[in-house]
Amino acid sequence: xxxxxxxxxxxxxxxxxxxxxxxxxxxxxxxxxxxxxxxxxxxxxxxxxxxxxxxxxxxxxxxxxxxxxxxxxxxxxxxxxxxxxxxxxxxxxxxxxxxxxxxxxxxxxxxxxxxxxxxxxxxxxxxxxxxxxxxxxxxxxxxxxxxxxxxxxxxxxxxxxxxxxxxxxxxxxxxxxxxxxxxxxxxxxxxxxxxxxxxxxxxxxxxxxxxxxxxxxxxxxxxxxxxxxxxxxxxxxxxxxxxxxxxxxxxxxxxxxxxxxxxxxxxxxxxxxxxxxxxxxxxxxxxxxxxxxxxxxxxxxxxxxxxxxxxxxxxxxxxxxxxxxxxxxxxxxxxxxxxxxxxxxxxxxxxxxxxxxxxxxxxxxxxxxxxxxxxxxxxxxxxxxx
Amino acid sequence: xxxxxxxxxxxxxxxxxxxxxxxxxxxxxxxxxxxxxxxxxxxxxxxxxxxxxxxxxxxxxxxxxxxxxxxxxxxxxxxxxxxxxxxxxxxxxxxxxxxxxxxxxxxxxxxxxxxxxxxxxxxxxxxxxxxxxxxxxxxxxxxxxxxxxxxxxxxxxxxxxxxxxxxxxxxxxxxxxxxxxxxxxxxxxxxxxxxxxxxxxxxxxxxxxxxxxxxxxxxxxxxxxxxxxxxxxxxxxxxxxxxxxxxxxxxxxxxx
Numbered sequence: 001x002x003x004x005x006x007x008x009x010x011x012x013x014x015x016x017x018x019x020x021x022x023x024x025x026x027x028x029x030x031x032x033x034x035x036x037x038x039x040x041x042x043x044x045x046x047x048x049x050x051x052x053x054x055x056x057x058x059x060x061x062x063x064x065x066x067x068x069x070x071x072x073x074x075x076x077x078x079x080x081x082x083x084x085x086x087x088x089x090x091x092x093x094x095x096x097x098x099x100x101x102x103x104x105x106x107x108x109x110x111x112x113x114x115x116x117x118x119x120x121x122x123x124x125x126x127x128x129x130x131x132x133x134x135x136x137x138x139x140x141x142x143x144x145x146x147x148x149x150x151x152x153x154x155x156x157x158x159x160x161x162x163x164x165x166x167x168x169x170x171x172x173x174x175x176x177x178x179x180x181x182x183x184x185x186x187x188x189x190x191x192x193x194x195x196x197x198x199x200x201x202x203x204x205x206x207x208x209x210x211x212x213x214x215x216x217x218x219x220x221x222x223x224x225x226x227x228x229x230x231x232x233x234x235x236x237x238x239x240x241x242x243x244x245x246x247x248x249x250x251x252x253x254x255x256x257x258x259x260x261x262x263x264x265x266x267x268x269x270x271x272x273x274x275x276x277x278x279x280x281x282x283x284x285x286x287x288x289x290x291x292x293x294x295x296x297x298x299x300x301x302x303x304x305x306x307x308x309x310x311x312x313x314x315x316x317x318x319x320x321x322x323x324x325x326x327x328x329x330x331x332x333x334x335x336x337x338x339x340x341x342x343x344x345x346x347x348x349x350x351x352x353x354x355x356x357x358x359x360x361x362x363x364x365x366x367x368x369x370x371x372x373x374x375x376x377x378x379x380x381x382x383x384x385x386x
Numbered sequence: 387x388x389x390x391x392x393x394x395x396x397x398x399x400x401x402x403x404x405x406x407x408x409x410x411x412x413x414x415x416x417x418x419x420x421x422x423x424x425x426x427x428x429x430x431x432x433x434x435x436x437x438x439x440x441x442x443x444x445x446x447x448x449x450x451x452x453x454x455x456x457x458x459x460x461x462x463x464x465x466x467x468x469x470x471x472x473x474x475x476x477x478x479x480x481x482x483x484x485x486x487x488x489x490x491x492x493x494x495x496x497x498x499x500x501x502x503x504x505x506x507x508x509x510x511x512x513x514x515x516x517x518x519x520x521x522x523x524x525x526x527x528x529x530x531x532x533x534x535x536x537x538x539x540x541x542x543x544x545x546x547x548x549x550x551x552x553x554x555x556x557x558x559x560x561x562x563x564x565x566x567x568x569x570x571x572x573x574x575x576x577x578x579x580x581x582x583x584x585x586x587x588x589x590x591x592x593x594x595x596x597x598x599x600x601x602x603x604x605x606x607x608x609x610x611x612x613x614x615x616x617x618x619x620x621x622x623x624x625x626x627x628x629x630x631x632x633x634x635x636x637x638x639x640x641x642x
Contacts, residue, residue: 162505162506165500167497174452180504181505222488226533227489
């Protein structure tokens with residue numbers, strides 16, 4: 001690895017971390033689309049800043065772009081508040097308008113400006129190491145690294161200072177307001193951080209990847225944990241992992257770095273979506289199958305409990321009477337036998353003591369819905385996990 | 387003959403916990419609460435009743451400063467709400483939050499302590515201890531580590547109640563605490579509310595089930611955009627006020 005490669009991976013990783021932190025809260029606040037809007041509508045801010053300074057890395061660009069980001073949020077909320085259109089429609093109205101103003105500004109001045117729409121959309125990470133920051137003539141590293149580094153430090157400091165406030169206003173706006181933590185201040189604070197991060201990351205990864213880096217790692221983490229701090233940690237991990245492996249994927253395929261990172265983000269999400277231990281598609285399907293079996297088991301046990309007549313408890317009768325497929329009846333019988341809930345004597349089924357107690361308890365639970373008494377059953381049976 | 391019953395004490399001699407003056411709240415310039423004057427004496431367990439859209443939740447939210455009124459003022463023990471936050475606890479409607487949020491029962495209850503901490507300061511051992519005590523009071527200690535989406539509706543409501551208890555407030559506002567809970571939880575909650583009243587706290591509850599008003603509450607406010615009536619349940623909970631509030635001929639079937 002040469003130093004340019006290391007620098008690119010470092011920039012990509014810092015961008016990923018800086019995006020994952022506000023992204024986690026955006027996902028929890030169901031505001032993923034807002035980050036898409038911000039990433040596009042900051043374009044006129046960047047363009048105007050660039051015209052003034054002629055420098056893509058000027059702090060003025062960040063200030064102006066962050067300002068346009070906030071304007072986007074305010075406009076969306078204003079249109080939504082009229083009650084004439086829904087939030088997603090308002091977002092769809094605002095950001096293309098602002099984005100197209102940026103596009104026209106670039107096109108009108110294309111001749112004397114080094115800024116094109118392609119670079120805006122997908123960024124140019126590969127070129128980042130060429131733009132150096134010189135402090136009194138000494139090369140201290142790529143400019144983008146410093147910019148995103150500073151933004152990341154501020155983001156982390158704000159996260160640590162206001163973690164409690166972010167959590168309470170995200171979970172329960174009403175409570176936050178009644179306790180004196182103005183949800184509006186926290187909301188606009190988060191929007192400002194998201195805008196600034198977007199601008200800082202923009203130049204390196206472009207408008208589309210910024211959205212992917214904000215939303216995909218957080219959405220992936222959401223499927224894996226039920227703890228906010230762990231969700232933040234996992235988002236950061238998935239972001240950095242995708243940034244670095246995306247870089248090497250691009251290296252192997254000789255393709256766009258931004259495109260490769262986004263692809264990895266998508267793949268990681270897909271894998272977790274399928275295989276996450278409790279919220280994944282496969283786990284949910286398995287759980288539903290278990291629940292079906294257990295409902296059948298309970299139906300079966302209840303039937304045995306209600307009937308003493310031998311003919312009602314004959315194995316063949318059960319198949320006909322409860323109207324099950326052969327396979328299903330077999331699975332249920334085996335499950336009951338395995339748990340020592342029934343005895344089969346001459347093809348006549350009867351409940352054991354254990355099966356009898358279990359049935360009574362289960363029926364009690366279903367009727368009263370009081371679960372304190374059957375906490376121990378929950379581990380064995382998915383059915384009772386609510 | 388003198389009646390020593392607490393509820394017969396004239397309102398004028400009791401300390402007023404919450405005072406609402408000329409309060410008007412509007413959504414998009416359409417008033418949902420119209421010129422409300424209300425005095426809630428200290429130490430009552432009060433139901434706010436009225437039909438859907440009567441502005442019951444809006445009244446609570448306006449008192450708590452969550453909604454900005456277009457006219458009028460609110461005072462808590464003679465001072466504006468902003469200065470008296472510490473005295474007030476709020477239990478929002480259960481449906482107002484996302485129960486899939488990645489957090490545990492204990493963490494949600496700990497949020498009740500955030501108000502006393504103020505900005506930036508983090509909850510520590512003291513806050514955690516208070517939260518555990520509140521969980522125990524509502525019978526949910528065994529569930530402290532449970533992710534909140536894994537709790538039943540009644541358990542979630544108990545968690546919300548515990549979060550209010552941990553604030554150790556003087557005035558409790560609750561928005562439909564009995565909605566979607568089972569009978570056992572309802573009894574558990576009302577017993578805790580009665581205990582709060584016994585301890586001299588003021589409890590204000592948005593309530594839907596008119597049948598249980600005389601059994602649960604000692605004070606009631608009838609609301610339908612305007613205030614219809616407010617006072618002791620035994621004096622004003624009658625067919626006349628119910629008809630005025632709900633607009634149909636109402637008969638209180640279980641009044642004793």
